[in-house]
Amino acid sequence: TEDADKIKLEYVRFFQFENKLMPSTWIVIRIDGCHFHRFSEVHQFEKPNDKQALNLMNSCAVAVLQEIPDIIFAYGVSDEYSFVFKKDSHFYQRRASEMVSVTVSFFSSMYVMKWKEFFPLKELKYPPSFDGRAVCYPSDEICRDYLAWRQVDCHINNQYNTCFWMLVNKKGKGKSEAQDYLKGTQAREKNELLIKEFHIEYNELEPMFRQGSLAFWEKEDITLTDENGAPVANSHKKVTVEHCDIIKPNFWEAHSSILES
Ligand code: ATP
Ligand code: ATP
Ligand code: MG
Ligand code: MG
Ligand code: MG
Ligand code: MG
Ligand code: MG
Numbered sequence: 001t002e003d004a005d006k007i008k009l010e011y012v013r014f015f016q017f018e019n020k021l022m023p024s025t026w027i028v029i030r031i032d033g034c035h036f037h038r039f040s041e042v043h044q045f046e047k048p049n050d051k052q053a054l055n056l057m058n059s060c061a062v063a064v065l066q067e068i069p070d071i072i073f074a075y076g077v078s079d080e081y082s083f084v085f086k087k088d089s090h091f092y093q094r095r096a097s098e099m100v101s102v103t104v105s106f107f108s109s110m111y112v113m114k115w116k117e118f119f120p121l122k123e124l125k126y127p128p129s130f131d132g133r134a135v136c137y138p139s140d141e142i143c144r145d146y147l148a149w150r151q152v153d154c155h156i157n158n159q160y161n162t163c164f165w166m167l168v169n170k171k172g173k174g175k176s177e178a179q180d181y182l183k184g185t186q187a188r189e190k191n192e193l194l195i196k197e198f199h200i201e202y203n204e205l206e207p208m209f210r211q212g213s214l215a216f217w218e219k220e221d222i223t224l225t226d227e228n229g230a231p232v233a234n235s236h237k238k239v240t241v242e243h244c245d246i247i248k249p250n251f252w253e254a255h256s257s258i259l260e261s
Pocket of ligand 4: 034079
């Protein structure tokens, strides 16, 4: 009778909907910190860019790449990270909700586990959370355009935030005063403001702040020794974090294997 009950109840399965992502497309899962404006204030992040907070995000992203082998590239800025899965990935049979939830929950746990490593003197005041979404991009070109879009966003926000916090911290302007001051200014005017008023050459700011972070697998050549102590060339793969331009084609030409996987 218990078997009969189970069979009788099994119809509820059919209420689940199919949420498989389109085959043979680049799946990008983007996670973003929930209310990190507040989180960064409560935890006294340095403004506009807290380097350790970014290093923590990068370290969590590296852990995600090591955990989920189908992820071939990741790009991060501020409280967000985009994870690119290889085109023919069958991770969770490409079911969106499983893919997103497992990525975002692993990242969040890592963030909490690694907090002390990056902020040994700061107490984590409440549990941070991240949201996540999955989008399919059907061609290499569109996938690269997506990543370029995130990097353009990083640049625009960083330029604005650098000016804003300079006006607030160095010129004693109020937040709304600084906001009004910057309203409608063009990129060039912002660069000129930074040079004239603060002697800051925008392009000399840290690449991680201006360009965000990329994480990807790279082959590393190493030399081991055999049992007789003779050197043996070998290589192994490791996840590296770099900060460079992914809008221009140069990076993709130099790392053509990434989007070929
Ligand atoms: P939502 O929940 O809608 O994502 P949010 O408050 O997280 O809201 P975002 O647009 O995601 O808003 O912006 C993230 C905010 O977190 C930034 O505006 C910035 O204030 C802060 N932040 C994130 N990372 C850093 C960092 N490394 N240094 C300083 N501030 C940071
Ligand atoms: P998957 O990643 O596919 O979910 P799984 O190993 O998590 O694999 P589940 O079908 O989710 O498999 O089953 C969860 C398993 O976790 C159970 O089979 C049991 O072994 C273990 N488990 C979970 N909660 C408890 C608990 N409170 N006490 C003892 N074992 C538990
Ligand atoms: Mg959000
Ligand atoms: Mg956010
Ligand atoms: Mg964000
Ligand atoms: Mg399960
Ligand atoms: Mg389980």
